[in-house]
Amino acid sequence: MADIIEDIKSRLDIVSYISSYVQLKKTGRNFKGCCPFHSEKTPSFIVSPEKQIFHCFGCGKGGDLFAFVRETEGVEFTEALQILADKAGLKVEKLSKFEKQERSEKDDYYHAHELACDFFEKQLFDTKDGEKVLKYLKNRGLTDETIKEFRIGFAPDEYELLYPHLLKKGIKKEIIVKSGFASSKGIGDDKIFDKYRARLMIPIFDYMGKICGFGGRTLKDEQMPKYLNSPDNIIYNKSKLLFGLSRSKKYIKENDSVILVEGYFDMILPYQAGVRNIVATSGTALTQDQIRIVKRLTSNVVTCFDTDSAGFEATKRSYFLLQNEEMHVKTVWQLDKKDPADYVVDHGEKFMDVIKGAKDFVSFYIEKLVNLNDVSRLDGRRNILKEMVPIFKNMASTSKDFYIRQFAEMTNISEVSLYDDIEKFKLPMNHPAREFEAVAENSTKVSIEELVLAVLLRFPAVFHKSLELVTEKDFKESEKNIYNELVDQYNSARTHFREWNFDQGLLAKEREKINVTLLYAEDKYGEFSEEAVSVELGKLVDKLRKDCKNKRLKNIEFEIKEAENAGEKNRLLALLMEQQELLSK
């Protein structure tokens, strides 16, 4: 086992692997970017090529390449191992024994979905009813190649086909039901029947390209619902999936932009026409999780939703959510058809030009509002302001200045009064721009003690200064051992002292702590001169003392009240003296 892990680590570089998810910039000896695991505007996610680890100083997530894969793909260790082994070009045989032992529940679900997909494809291509459906697909503009590539299939209008088929193939009843293929609801107690009937079956692939769910579109007008999607289960979580992403992720990175559409066919048809950096939200309104997944690949989004009023509301809401994540949002709204799928069928490659001509959302919206309202009338102005003020309110100041100038010119409303309105305006609690406010920027701060330790680890040359300033008592339990190790190393090698050496003596947990602390120090103090570091150390220790003093003062206040209430005169006197002494320092 350990061999395989080391083998994989030596073949894959953590920086280039993580780069395919997160935009990283080199800073000193490390790389830095916005954390893919929590929402943040200033990067606190650091990757170290030397240590082959990552750590986020915002949310605290960190570890090696395996930890990263487990986090991003939501998989267990065995699957992470498999994913990385594939990437490293290591033969699966080497793993198979291990794999057999720990074949996870998820694999059973994936297996069931793969079998169901085969089954639906067969129904489409090899049956009489399927023939009609195939014709329908061709009429919608899909080619044979596309139908096969997206593995589209068909569920006949029967109650007992897929369920017995999957049972016969050895799939457990529980998995069939939890995957949404069959159910007992609606019919007598124990009777189980197929849930997808008379439906076009569109498989949904996860990020790695495995089938994890289905969207079933009805083929009978009166049948409800129009789309029947997989229920959430251990491999399917609709708020974290984007339809088409396993195919388009490569193109999204290449183009450094993504086109966001709503429906399956809105993704499939443009993709067929050569517009490949495209994904669909399908089955859910855009979620924060989906945005974070996209954000790992690019920060440029073109939204292209239905051109009706519901589509516009979706566009507006998406804008707020995307803007919250510092994404640049453009919008396509000049389609002469209701949705992108129909447009592409009629206009083919012209869709590409439409995308290129996408306008940034704010300019587009200002124009739309000015066209809809009479700006020379008071109520017209009010209508426009009601829509625009919340948008300005939520904007970074450089863009705000830019758009306010544009807006003022188009409406003849003075810039000064606009800034005034924005200043006074409070976003209502239920506004989409606030939807995720509470979770954003939840930084778990690095403590002062940890900062002191970071400086000492990074700059062994200033360590002697710390001996006059701090003692082991200043550190928490988790840091105490590390500090004492530094003292020991310093004392035993005083004359030719150069570098710390942590090859032995410490626990794995402590070594991990050192690595993370060093990462922080390299980021924060990487370019500091020895002199600057000495000054910084002085400041940190001052702060440490002050914090300590304030904490004690607070406790004393509490204890004084306690002593007063209990009538303990001697204790009260001692406390008051201590308080005086601390305050006079």
Ligand SMILES: [Zn+2]
């Ligand atoms: Zn984070």
